[in-house]
Amino acid sequence: MSEQTIKQLDVSIMGREFRVACPVEEEATLLQAVQLLDQRMHDIRNAGKVIGIEKIAIMAALNLTHEYLHTRVGDGFDIGTIQRRIGDMNSTIDAVLAEQQQLF
Structure with missing residues (x-):
């Protein structure tokens, strides 16, 4: 099992500073998320x-979540629908498992 290196990042959202931790390999994605959230909040x-x-x-969170749940991948795989079905x-x-445990 590999150890993930965690990095502390200082980010700014709507002029407020936050320190967040993330795996080093996800830093770029986190910074993109911060930028998107900051832009949406400013809008x-x-x-x-x-x-x-x-x-x-x-x-902003509701708007982004709504968009996420309506994202379609490839030839029409609706992520939101799949997640709800799962x-x-x-x-x-x-x-069913709860009923089975009552039998023992």
Whole structure:
């Protein structure tokens, strides 16, 4: 099993500084995520419809999550639908296993 090297990064989102930890090999992706989130939050603030940093953060998170759940890969694989189906299957499996444990 390989050891992952964790790096501490200082990032800025909406002018606020945060220190986050991430594996070294994921630094570039994390920085892209920070940039995307910061841009979305600035867009929401500049639109003037949402006031307050916490509300802006929640709206940005909801918008990004909504987009993520509607992302299609390749020839129409809908990630959101697949994840929901997997979640439903996990719930069904958990319920069946709980019934089985009651037998013993």
